[in-house]
Amino acid sequence: xxxxxxxxxxxxxxPDMLHTAARxxxxxxxxLQNRATDHTYQRTVIxxxxxxxxxxxxxxxxxxxxxxxxxxADVQASIRGWKSFVSVPLPNDTAWVRVxxxxxxxxADRGGIIDTVIPGDFQPGETEIELWTDGSLVDSAAVRIIxxxxxxxxxxxxxxxxxVTSLPRPFLAAWNTFVLSEHARSPVAGMxxxxxxxxxxxxNSPMVYLSTGAWNSALTIKRFLSRNLYPMGPLLLTDWGxxxxxxxxxxxxxxxxxxxRMSREFPWMKWLLIGDDGQKDxxxxxxxxxxxxxxVAAVAIRQLTVGEAVWAGGRSKRHGRGQGVPWIYAPDGAGxxxxxxxxxxxxxx
Numbered sequence: 001x002x003x004x005x006x007x008x009x010x011x012x013x014x015p016d017m018l019h020t021a022a023r024x025x026x027x028x029x030x031x032l033q034n035r036a037t038d039h040t041y042q043r044t045v046i047x048x049x050x051x052x053x054x055x056x057x058x059x060x061x062x063x064x065x066x067x068x069x070x071x072x073a074d075v076q077a078s079i080r081g082w083k084s085f086v087s088v089p090l091p092n093d094t095a096w097v098r099v100x101x102x103x104x105x106x107x108a109d110r111g112g113i114i115d116t117v118i119p120g121d122f123q124p125g126e127t128e129i130e131l132w133t134d135g136s137l138v139d140s141a142a143v144r145i146i147x148x149x150x151x152x153x154x155x156x157x158x159x160x161x162x163x164v165t166s167l168p169r170p171f172l173a174a175w176n177t178f179v180l181s182e183h184a185r186s187p188v189a190g191m192x193x194x195x196x197x198x199x200x201x202x203x204n205s206p207m208v209y210l211s212t213g214a215w216n217s218a219l220t221i222k223r224f225l226s227r228n229l230y231p232m233g234p235l236l237l238t239d240w241g242x243x244x245x246x247x248x249x250x251x252x253x254x255x256x257x258x259x260x261r262m263s264r265e266f267p268w269m270k271w272l273l274i275g276d277d278g279q280k281d282x283x284x285x286x287x288x289x290x291x292x293x294x295x296v297a298a299v300a301i302r303q304l305t306v307g308e309a310v311w312a313g314g315r316s317k318r319h320g321r322g323q324g325v326p327w328i329y330a331p332d333g334a335g336x337x338x339x340x341x342x343x344x345x346x347x348x349x
Contacts, residue, residue: 041065041088045095047131047141048218051206051234053265054122054147059097059106060234061114061131061141062215063090089113095133106131111239113215124149124204144234148268150204152297154195154233155262157255157275158211158221161302162191162230187228188302190333197337198272198346199231207233210258212251215239252280259288263295270297272345274336277301277329293323298345300328300336 048060065088089112097104099118106116114131124147132138146153159165163185199205213221215237225232238254262271273288273296275281285299326343330336340346 041067043090043133043136045131045133045136045139046219047129047139048215049142049144049222049232049234050129051144051146051208052122054124054145056117056119057099057122057127057129057143057145059099059114059116059118059129059131061095061097061106061108061139063093063095063108063112063114063133064088065090090133093133095131098130100127109239111215113239123147142232144206146206146266146269150206151268152202152270152272153206153208153266154198154272154274155208155210155259156195157281158209158213158235160188160276160278160304161274161281162188162195162209162228163224164188185224187224187230188332190335190337191302192228192230192333194333194337194340195231196229201346207231208236208262209233210236210255212254213237252284255280255284256287259284260291263288263292267295270295272297272300274300275302276304278304289323289325293325296323296325298326298328298340298343300330300340302333302336303329303331305331 042065044064044066046062046064048062050058050060052058090108091110091112093108093112095106095108095114097106097118100120100122102120104118106114106118108114122145124145127143127145128140129143130138130140156162164187165185195207199207209221209225211221213235218235218237221235221237222232236258238251259273262269273285275285282301285296285301289296289299326345328336328339328343328345330339337346
């Protein structure tokens with residue numbers, strides 16, 4: 001099968017093409033950047049774990065100003081709550097990435113987010129990239145290269161699927177931005193065991209976490225996953241705040257676009273989609289099943305408790321069916337594991 005060209009990074013827009021809220025945010029960030037520069041804040045790169053194919057790698061990172069210029073792990077480990085705003089985004093700035101001993105220049109978007117594709121020749125498995133910018137320390141991130149010999153993977157939601165936050169869904173973005181403490185969250189019973197069982201039975205299966213959480217919560221989420229023994233994998237998050245066309249970005253669109261992108265990048269893959277029944281996941285996964293039934297091994301939906309459903313604003317009214325793709329429902333990881341086994345999904349992957 002021919003190598004698929006991945007989609008390109010974000011387009012640069014002129015200021016007059018941006019939504020009013022986005023222009024206001026850019027002016028505020030510019031003011032913060034000037035203040036930070038006056039206080040001798042230092043340029044810092046945060047590299048995020050990512051993935052790629054045998055002919056390319058997706059580079060994910062963030063360019064910010066911080067008081068100390070420490071590596072990402074030190075910066076994020078020492079920042080809690082509102083103090084996360086001591087890191088000021090560097091919009092439309094440049095950095096360098098080293099992949100397979102080759103160096104490439106990359107450019108951040110208006111939120112300081114680096115999301116670009118670097119071509120190359122890669123072997124399936126694990127590799128590493130390094131990111132840095134002028135005057136910064138080097139930060140590194142793990143990369144999962146997915147080859148065509150890998151035909152099964154897991155895409156999992158985070159909030160109320162692997163962790164319980166007990167917050168109304170409209171407040172989750174603010175929680176991720178302002179609270180940033182993984183100790184305030186509880187793991188969903190049995191989910192780590194389920195994920196570990198699947199990845200143990202199929203070691204070459206990539207694990208991807210897809211969430212509407214903000215990028216500045218990425219390393220906090222990563223620590224939560226590690227501490228609760230979840231398999232590690234790339235996080236596909238979003239930049240909380242106004243977009244170029246609207247006041248608030250759409251979490252549903254972020255998930256929908258990410259799934260569509262994965263189907264283009266890895267057309268041979270079958271994904272086990274895991275989420276919860278709190279409004280969005282069933283709808284988004286259902287649309288993906290309708291459009292790409294050959295890319296879905298099964299959909300596993302964790303059923304929220306009554307209390308969690310209240311916080312989530314209710315349950316989804318869609319009960320997934322159709323296209324010959326199994327839909328599995330249970331309140332926890334043990335129940336999902338049992339039903340996936342009964343349907344032959346775990347034992348036959």
